[in-house]
Structure formats: structure tokens, C-alpha cells
Amino acid sequence: MNPRDLLPQADDDRVFSEPWQAQAFAMTLALHQKGVFSWSEWAESLSKELENSGAEDGSDYYTCWLAALEKLLAAKSITALSDVDALAAAWQRAAHATPHGTPILLENDPQHVDRHNTF
Amino acid sequence: MARGPIPDTLRQSVQHVVLLYDDPLVADRDKAPLPEFVERHRHPLSRHTIALLALSFSDSTHILSSMSHAHDHDNDLDPMAARVRALETILTQKGLVEPAAIDAIVDTYETKVGPRNGAKVVARAWCDPEYSDWLKQDATAAIASLGFAGRQGEHMQAVFNTPDTHNLVVCTLCSCYPWSVLGLPPVWYKAPAYRSRAVMDPRGVLEELGVHLPAETNIRVWDSTAELRYLVVPLRPKGTEGLSEEELAALVTRDSMIGTGLALESHQP
Incomplete structure (x- = not known):
């Protein structure tokens, strides 16, 4: 069996595949630094989204990330x-x-x- | 230059790159990602080469016409990019984020932090027994002493490989990762396949990644959390006694610090 079938893109060093992913990531860090949420709150929100993630290869990771951020901000009545x-x-x-x-x-x-x- | 039918994936790549070059939203074309299928098929071509190829194909007129056609088009924002812009707009108006600060964070994570930080920590531990002890006992402080402090207030723990025990790091919940020393995680670290299989069958995962450990070596899997993240200190390769700390750091790969690889062998005579 080709290992790539199980661990897709194991040789892929990219961390962001599109610029919006980097921006979503950076906004999350900036908001945490502002004290808008704790890192544990963030990890919990992200985990919840990833549990429902459909992509076995993790390709929807930042889609989940953005959804987690939007929901956390909504829960905090910010947006x-x-x-x-x-x-x-x-x-x-x-x-x-x-x-x-x-x-x-x-x-x-x-x-x-x-x-x-x-x- | 060979001429003939162009494979469809390559044709798509060329068109995509041509459009990419023409997109005012892509500020830094050299950093902009190549389309996924180029990455997936691993065409050994830089985007510059692809652009040149577009001009040299025998039926390049089609591609060139799509190139000039692009000038007539309006801009297009894909839904995810639009959502991020929307969120950024709202948060900026509320004074919670500043676009310049966002850009600075992106720049930091793209260019300034990365596995080289972790490699320096490992090389120091290999060379300096006192530092190594410190790293074992209080990794957060020992790592911070080299200037690599985490931004999320997370604690670090260094787990040392020995001839008897190999350490492997995973985050089964999300993908907590020691950013300050390893940069951002690679795509596969975030994939459910790795997150679940590393725990259920670590030896199988390592075998697939080309890490063949003796059957008697124990494999210990560490599950990261938001508060505690792990750095694997790989075994120092044999025959590296004469190397400087800097030369040693070059042998420490990112994967060896996740545990999905080993430190490189020295090429010294």
C-alpha cells in the first residue's frame, strides 16, 4: 500500500495553501493576544469543528479553523x-x-x- | 523544448499560474501557493518555468488568449477569502485587530519561526549536558533562554529519544504544535489520518514514513494539548563527535523533532 494513501501529502511542507488561511490564523493569534479568548477556549472550539471535519487528508483544516473562530466570536457576542x-x-x-x-x-x-x- | 500534446494537468497548471500572475490580490507572487494539482502531481517546475512553458507550447495561442482575456474580467473573491475579509473588516472597526499587526504575524510565521529554532535547541542539548538537563527538567525556560518563547502561554516538554525508547508527538484533538520551535505544522500533521493512526498504530505509521526501528525499541506517543506541547530530542547520530553545534543543528530535521523521522547521518568523513 502506498503510504501516501494513508498519510496524504506527508512530503508537503506548505503550511498555508491560500493567503486567506494565513490571515485567519494571524487574526486568531492577534485576538488571543488582545485577551478576547483564552487559548484553551480556542483549542476547544477548533477541536469541535475538526471532529465534524469530513476531509481525511486535513485539506479542510483552515475551513474548520475559520468556522471555529467565527463561532467563538459569536459565542462571545463580538461578531x-x-x-x-x-x-x-x-x-x-x-x-x-x-x-x-x-x-x-x-x-x-x-x-x-x-x-x-x-x- | 519538446513539442506535442500538453497533459491536461499541466495545461491547467499553466493557465492557473498565468491567472495567478495577473491577480492583483496576490501581493507576493513568489510566495503565492501553486494550485493544488501542481503540488499533488509534483511537476518539478517552478512557476517561472511554467510561465515560460506557456509561451513555448506549440498551441500556446489558446493559453495566451486566456491570458489576455483575464484582463477583461472583473475581480473574483472566493467565498473563504471573502469571509476572512469580512471578519477582518468587522474586527478592525471594533478595534480588536489591526491589519498591519495581522500582516506582521503572517510574516513572522512564514519567514522567522520554523524548525531551525528547534534544531538549535536540540544541537545545544547534544553539546551541553547542563543545558540538556535543564531542557529535561524545565523545557519552557530552557527553550525561552535561546529566545524562542511561545505566544500562547503553553508549556513545553522535551522528550528524549534513547536507544530503548522512541518518542512520537501527535495532537489527537486538534493540532496543537510547538510553533515557537517548529514553526507551523505541515499539512499531514493536521490530517485525521495521522492524528488517529499515530495513536493506534505508531509503529505502522513510522514504517510507512521510512523509520524502521528495532522491534525491541518502545514507541511512546505523546498527545499534545493546548497547554502542553512536546519537542522530541532525537538521538545524536553516530560519528558526529567532531561537529560544531551549528553543523549538528543542520542534521536535526523537523520530522526528527516530531518523532516521524530521525536526525540525519553526518556526511563527515
């Missing part, structure tokens, strides 16, 4: 999941409306309203 949903959709609309080669700004969202301090 509501629905706010993240809405703003993520706004970012996607803004991206579509932004000509290629120019920076994507939230203001480019055709449905943009000034959200400052509304969260």
Missing part, C-alpha cells in the same frame, strides 16, 4: 454570524464590480451603504 455572511457577500459584490487591476474596496459594492460602526 454575529449573520453580519459576517452579509459583509462577505458585500466583499464579493465589490470584487465583481471592481475592474481588474485596481484594488478591491468595499465602497465598490453596488449595494454599498456606509457600514461604519454598524457592527
Whole structure:
């Protein structure tokens, strides 16, 4: 049996496969340093997500990571999941409306309203 | 340059890399990840080579047209990237994170911490019996003395391999890992396959990874937690008596400090 079938990507040294994963990771560390949650609380939240993880090869690890972070912040009444949903959709609309080669700004969202301090 | 039909995976790779080069969201193209299928199929090509290949293929017009076509497209944010941006936007407005601080953390973990820190700890322990004792008794302090302190307030424990006992580290719950000395964990460490099998069948896992231990060697598996993380101190390879600490550190691989490998043999005469 090929060991790679059991331990996929065992020779893969990458730690992040996409930039958003690095940002999600860094935000978690920054929030912990701010004292928003303890590291044990974080580990518990992440463990819960990973228990339900479907990917045997760990490829959805950072998807679980982000979900764990969103849920922990929601549990602490810092961000509501629905706010993240809405703003993520706004970012996607803004991206579509932004000509290629120019920076994507939230203001480019055709449905943009000034959200400052509304969260 | 051989010309002929282009394998589909390579064609996809070329197109992906061409698009990657054209994506304003990818700030540092050399650090940007290659598409998964390139990694998986392990084309021995740098992205630069792939871009050059795109230009040299006999039917490169198709690829080149997709390249110029990309200029006409709007931007696209994939759902996960959009969620992270959304979260960052909210947290920034609340004053809980600063984008510059986030970038600094990413930079630190991508470039400044890594298994070389752990290798220095191991090499020092090999050379200095007093340090080795300290590391055995209070790994957190001994490691911090070299400037590698954890950021999550976790405690470190160093577990020493002996001819009788081999140590293997895993985190069955999530993937707690001694970041301060080993950097960020590799993909396989986070995979359920490793997390479950390392506990149930450590000898089998080691065999598959090419680590063949004598049958009489015990294997001890250490399950990390959020509070306690382990660093394996591998056996010092034979014939390394004359090496400097720096030369020794070069023999200490990341995997040897997780326990899924051994320290490299010295190539000294």
C-alpha cells in the first residue's frame, strides 16, 4: 500500500495553501493576544469543528479553523454570524464590480451603504 | 523544448499560474501557493518555468488568449477569502485587530519561526549536558533562554529519544504544535489520518514514513494539548563527535523533532 494513501501529502511542507488561511490564523493569534479568548477556549472550539471535519487528508483544516473562530466570536457576542455572511457577500459584490487591476474596496459594492460602526 | 500534446494537468497548471500572475490580490507572487494539482502531481517546475512553458507550447495561442482575456474580467473573491475579509473588516472597526499587526504575524510565521529554532535547541542539548538537563527538567525556560518563547502561554516538554525508547508527538484533538520551535505544522500533521493512526498504530505509521526501528525499541506517543506541547530530542547520530553545534543543528530535521523521522547521518568523513 502506498503510504501516501494513508498519510496524504506527508512530503508537503506548505503550511498555508491560500493567503486567506494565513490571515485567519494571524487574526486568531492577534485576538488571543488582545485577551478576547483564552487559548484553551480556542483549542476547544477548533477541536469541535475538526471532529465534524469530513476531509481525511486535513485539506479542510483552515475551513474548520475559520468556522471555529467565527463561532467563538459569536459565542462571545463580538461578531454575529449573520453580519459576517452579509459583509462577505458585500466583499464579493465589490470584487465583481471592481475592474481588474485596481484594488478591491468595499465602497465598490453596488449595494454599498456606509457600514461604519454598524457592527 | 519538446513539442506535442500538453497533459491536461499541466495545461491547467499553466493557465492557473498565468491567472495567478495577473491577480492583483496576490501581493507576493513568489510566495503565492501553486494550485493544488501542481503540488499533488509534483511537476518539478517552478512557476517561472511554467510561465515560460506557456509561451513555448506549440498551441500556446489558446493559453495566451486566456491570458489576455483575464484582463477583461472583473475581480473574483472566493467565498473563504471573502469571509476572512469580512471578519477582518468587522474586527478592525471594533478595534480588536489591526491589519498591519495581522500582516506582521503572517510574516513572522512564514519567514522567522520554523524548525531551525528547534534544531538549535536540540544541537545545544547534544553539546551541553547542563543545558540538556535543564531542557529535561524545565523545557519552557530552557527553550525561552535561546529566545524562542511561545505566544500562547503553553508549556513545553522535551522528550528524549534513547536507544530503548522512541518518542512520537501527535495532537489527537486538534493540532496543537510547538510553533515557537517548529514553526507551523505541515499539512499531514493536521490530517485525521495521522492524528488517529499515530495513536493506534505508531509503529505502522513510522514504517510507512521510512523509520524502521528495532522491534525491541518502545514507541511512546505523546498527545499534545493546548497547554502542553512536546519537542522530541532525537538521538545524536553516530560519528558526529567532531561537529560544531551549528553543523549538528543542520542534521536535526523537523520530522526528527516530531518523532516521524530521525536526525540525519553526518556526511563527515
